Each structure stands twice: as C-alpha cells, then as structure tokens.
Amino acid sequence: MIWTWLRIASTAGSSTRSNANSRSAVGFAALALVMTAALFSAGCRKAGTNTSTEAKPGPATAYTPIDYATSGTIAGTIRFPKSAPARIQIDMAQDPVCGIAADNFSEQYMVKNGGLQNVFVYVKEGLNGKVYAPSTSPVTLDQKGCRYTPHVIAAMVGQPVDFTNSDATMHNVHVMAEMNSSQSMDVSQPPRGGETQRAFQKPETMMPVRCNNHPWMQAFINVAPNPFFAVTDENGHFEIKGLPPGTYTLVAVHEELGQQTAQLTVTSQATTTAQMSFTGGAGNMAQ
Numbered sequence: 001m002i003w004t005w006l007r008i009a010s011t012a013g014s015s016t017r018s019n020a021n022s023r024s025a026v027g028f029a030a031l032a033l034v035m036t037a038a039l040f041s042a043g044c045r046k047a048g049t050n051t052s053t054e055a056k057p058g059p060a061t062a063y064t065p066i067d068y069a070t071s072g073t074i075a076g077t078i079r080f081p082k083s084a085p086a087r088i089q090i091d092m093a094q095d096p097v098c099g100i101a102a103d104n105f106s107e108q109y110m111v112k113n114g115g116l117q118n119v120f121v122y123v124k125e126g127l128n129g130k131v132y133a134p135s136t137s138p139v140t141l142d143q144k145g146c147r148y149t150p151h152v153i154a155a156m157v158g159q160p161v162d163f164t165n166s167d168a169t170m171h172n173v174h175v176m177a178e179m180n181s182s183q184s185m186d187v188s189q190p191p192r193g194g195e196t197q198r199a200f201q202k203p204e205t206m207m208p209v210r211c212n213n214h215p216w217m218q219a220f221i222n223v224a225p226n227p228f229f230a231v232t233d234e235n236g237h238f239e240i241k242g243l244p245p246g247t248y249t250l251v252a253v254h255e256e257l258g259q260q261t262a263q264l265t266v267t268s269q270a271t272t273t274a275q276m277s278f279t280g281g282a283g284n285m286a287q
C-alpha cells in the first residue's frame with residue numbers, strides 16, 4: 001500500500017521536479033500517510049537537486065597561480081655526445097605534390113654541436129598536488145611540405161591541439177594514443193584545409209602521429225601533467241619558467257632514445273642549470 005502511494009506520489013513529483021519542494025506531491029501523499037509524505041518529500045528534494053534544471057555548479061577547481069615574482073627557472077641543454085646517425089633523404093615521388101616540395105630528411109636524430117633537438121622535457125614530480133590551469137592557446141601541428149611541423153609538439157592536459165594542412169594535397173592525421181585512447185584519431189584532411197582540434201586528457205609522452213597517405217610522415221605529441229614543460233630547440237636547449245621553489249624530478253624523453261631523469265632544486269629568482277645526456281643506445285624506455 002505504501003509502495004503504491006509512493007509510486008503515485010513519485011510520478012506527481014517527477015512532473016513537478018522543477019519545483020524544489022514539490023508541494024503538490026507532498027500534499028497528495030499527506031492525504032494517505034503523514035509519515036510517508038515526510039519520507040517522500042525528503043527523497044523528492046534530493047532527487048530534484050540532480051536534475052539539469054536545478055543543478056548548481058560544483059566547486060571550481062582550485063588552480064594554483066604561477067607567481068613569477070617568487071618562482072625560479074630550470075634551463076639547460078640535452079646532449080647527444082656520440083655522432084648522430086646521418087639523416088636520410090626521403091623519396092616523396094609517390095605524390096606529385098610532394099615530389100616538387102623541398103627536400104625532406106628523417107628527423108629522428110637532430111643534433112647540432114652535440115645538442116639534441118626535439119626532446120620533450122617536463123617536471124614529473126615535486127609539485128606536491130598543486131593543480132595548474134591549462135593554457136587556452138592551441139598548439140598547432142601543421143602538415144607542410146609533406147612533413148609534420150614541428151616534428152615534436154607538447155601541450156598540457158586539457159590544452160587544445162590544432163591539426164592543420166597547409167599543403168595542396170590530401171593528408172591524414174592518425175594519432176596512436178595509449179593513455180589517451182579515447183582521443184585517438186584517424187582523420188583525413190583535404191588540401192589546404194580541414195582544421196581539427198583535440199584536447200588530450202591524460203599525461204602521455206611521444207604519442208606517434210602518422211599520415212596514412214604518406215608513410216614517411218611522422219610526428220610525436222606529448223601531453224604534460226602541468227605547465228612546466230618544453231621541447232628542446234635546434235641547439236638542444238630548453239627553458240622552463242615559473243616553478244615554485246622546491247625539489248623536482250625532471251624527465252627528458254626522446255622518440256628513439258627513451259628517457260633520462262634528474263633531480264633538481266629550484267630557488268626563487270634563480271636559474272637552475274640542467275645538463276642531461278643521451279649516451280646512445282636505449283635509455284629507459286619512454287612511458
């Protein structure tokens with residue numbers, strides 16, 4: 001009997017769910033059993049708070065601001081002391097558009113004066129639970145001259161990544177993510193068009209990107225857990241600013257050579273120098 005009344009009252013309640021108190025439902029149930037009405041009323045209010053019309057915004061994520069007045073910097077060079085394998089010229093004749101593009105060379109080992117380019121460097125540990133807001137500025141991975149450019153990119157978790165095609169030929173963006181498998185993509189892009197955007201949700205290093213149309217094309221996407229990351233330039237140099245004073249685990253990841261790890265202490269208004277080397281052969285495998 002009570003169950004029957006509850007079902008009737010519940011039906012009435014659901015039709016008036018936009019009223020927080022659902023007074024008509026409460027009154028209806030009260031005719032039968034005061035206690036039942038009291039129980040139902042409590043339950044109805046609880047259910048009502050879950051509806052989209054009444055949902056209140058949850059507490060905003062408490063992001064830690066970057067305080068450049070008190071923070072420090074990590075800067076340094078990633079080295080590859082051995083002689084690097086020669087870059088190999090890529091035969092692009094299979095596509096007439098690519099065939100007339102500028103010469104294209106393999107980009108696995110980009111070494112200049114011992115400095116290694118395209119190394120993703122990031123702070124892996126030491127932030128003690130601080131959460132930072134991702135930048136809203138997109139990082140762009142373009143297809144130009146039948147190659148991806150830049151060869152290695154990095155974005156923070158939640159930061160948008162734009163994929164574009166500047167060439168007069170059809171390209172394809174095939175991202176082979178593991179941690180971000182829900183964001184994996186295999187998207188064709190028409191000549192000079194097809195802007196596609198993704199925001200990766202989990203930290204992941206060296207996600208391969210391939211073009212199904214041109215098998216030599218390859219790039220790598222890195223997704224950092226915080227805003228303290230960089231990709232080494234043509235001299236192997238990098239700089240990470242805005243770190244609160246503290247001790248950090250810095251990780252450098254290369255697409256072929258794996259990763260290197262260092263412990264560093266950052267102090268306010270100072271630059272801590274990081275020198276890391278890939279000594280050839282595989283280091284620890286990238287994660």
Ligand SMILES: [Cu+2]
Binds near residue numbers: 143172217
């Ligand atoms: Cu392509």
